[in-house]
Amino acid sequence: MDFQLMLDSIGPLFRAIPNTLMLTVTSVMIGFVIAVPMALLRMSKSFVLSKISAGYVYFFRSTPLLVQIFLIYYGSGQFRSELEAVNLWQYFREPWFCAILTLSLNTGAYVCEIIRGGILSVAQGQWEAAQVLGLSRFDQFKDVIFPQAFRQALPAYGNEVIIMVKASSLASTITILELTGIAEKLIAETYQPLEIFIVAGSFYLMLNFIITQMISFGERRLNRHMARNS
Amino acid sequence: MSEQGNAHSRTGIELQNVDLFYGQFQALKNINLSVAQGEKVVICGSSGSGKSTLIRSVIGLEHHSSGSIFINGERMCTDPKVMAHVRRDVGMVFQQFNLFPHLTIAENCMLALLRVKKISKEDARARAMTYLERVHIPDQADKYPSQLSGGQQQRAAIARALCMQPQYLLFDEPTSALDPEMVNEVLDVMVEMANDGITMICVTHEMGFAREVADRMVFMDRGQILEIGDSEEFFTAPKHERTKNFLDTILSH
């Protein structure tokens, strides 16, 4: 085992972490913004709206993330002139834009299902109770259903965030040098895969650990709130 | 016989100075009880009094911390060989039935016959049917547990235990998980078994049943045996104040 190499690789790998975090955090936030309305569409009474949402979820959950990234980054090149006409090509030729767009759409589909599961887990009586109190449909959702649904969904949501940390590594396939991208570069240069793997892997495990702690902190807070009210 | 009263009497179940701890909590305190072959003993007491723990420790589902438990003179311990030996002589019926949901009723009865007794499939099936007839559900043999009512499931569980032809049968609140209208069909089967002469130790709240079959009654409270007595005497003239209170509450409804 080459400890000197491990020490030397800590610096470059550590400097790649902000990129990994940037990809993860941005797409988790955008993904959430996509997911909530999609979950509501999915449960709407309109057949067309619900099918649109179902189709979105089906496509992004049933195909590999790599296909999705290539489809958006390389695939958009096939429509370059069309995209230039509407002034969008300047975005689609950027790896960062494509990576975040894909990751957001991908996680949005998973989170949509997580939120929908959470909402369905809230007892029918909660809707009815909110309804007889005269709350508007929007308030029923915002004040009564969603808080309970989110608490129910939080463990699965936390899991999804950790999956996104790992998924951000796919950005390296379209030239973004985040943690895995740097690791691959170092492995190819040094031909010492195990040493680099140990350092980069440890960084990933640390990120996961921090996120897990944050999620369980959030869970405790939400449950404390519930305990006080019961 | 001369061995009567001897600590190592050849037959029967004997508990001597048994203590059992769960961490700091003492679930059994200095239990002394002997059950002779052919005897029917009913253990009663409020919940948490240790009565289930007592019979579970007889069959090695709980391990006592000190004291000794003898089954037919063999001293119970955590050695798998000894436990296997004991479990050949002692059967158990659970409150929650614990039938194997992925096996039919007949397969539930046959599993241990095939694997432990190692008898042929035909013989195992025949024996399973014999005992399913004894509990009056031979027509349910090829159904799965979930297709049966609670009372039928518990009778199937009794048949499964009887198939192993144990000398002793332990019942852990066999009717507590049942709907009221199903309690009697299970108790009737247990009375029939008692009349057939099998040795029984029952934990139950069914005092009517206890009066009918029990030779002796045991009353437990907070991990201790407060009173052991002849069943007639126990019901008519309980010695202990707590026993009186318990019987009053349980018989008043």
Place this chain on the structure above:
Amino acid sequence: MDLSILSFGASGWGDEMLVGAGMTFAVAISSYALALLIGVVFAACKLSPIAPLRWFGNFYTTVFRGVPELLIIYLVFFGGEMLLRSVAEGIFGYDGYISLPLFVTGMLCIGLGAGAFCTEVIRGAVLAVPKGQHEASEVLGLSSWEKAYFVIFPQALRIALPGLANVWQVTLKETALISVIGLVEVMRAAKIASGATHQPFTFYMYAAVLFLVITSVTNKGFVRAERWSNKGMER
């Protein structure tokens, strides 16, 4: 979009894509089989009363669930080859070029990652079998092996099936990553074809559709398996 390039034969890329899809399916099936094997062994480790086995099991699942598959692929692709070469040189004195077939490398990478998920699914399922089932088997005198094989495992399998179906979907999708080491599965085929035709969207979309087809068809198989395993469960 001119879809004639998806036709078969010399002028179209349809046959290359289908061969790639076949390779994808083959890698996925072999990796999944490996993952199931790993899952059973490591679940047994994690449930074992022997502490070092538990640590080993925990170490494996923590690392392989927490680290990106792509990083594992680089480790196995580069590392496996070097390990093989040093073994060949050290023990057999052979110092020529030697490497693992890409298919085997791919199977190892994907199988090792998916194995960690299988381990968790199987462990969870075993723990979900009620305690009473253990007790009933014990008082009937079944040995611990008989208990595991005849009573606990069949029930755990039923509980594990939805989770295992999920792991299959994940495994299938992850095989796409194997394209980075050059195995010509459906993604690699799409890359080659789009390089030649300058129609990347067409080919990556076609790859996506092939994945959708495999996912949907195999999903039906799992639904059937679940229905079969639920015999005796519904009232």
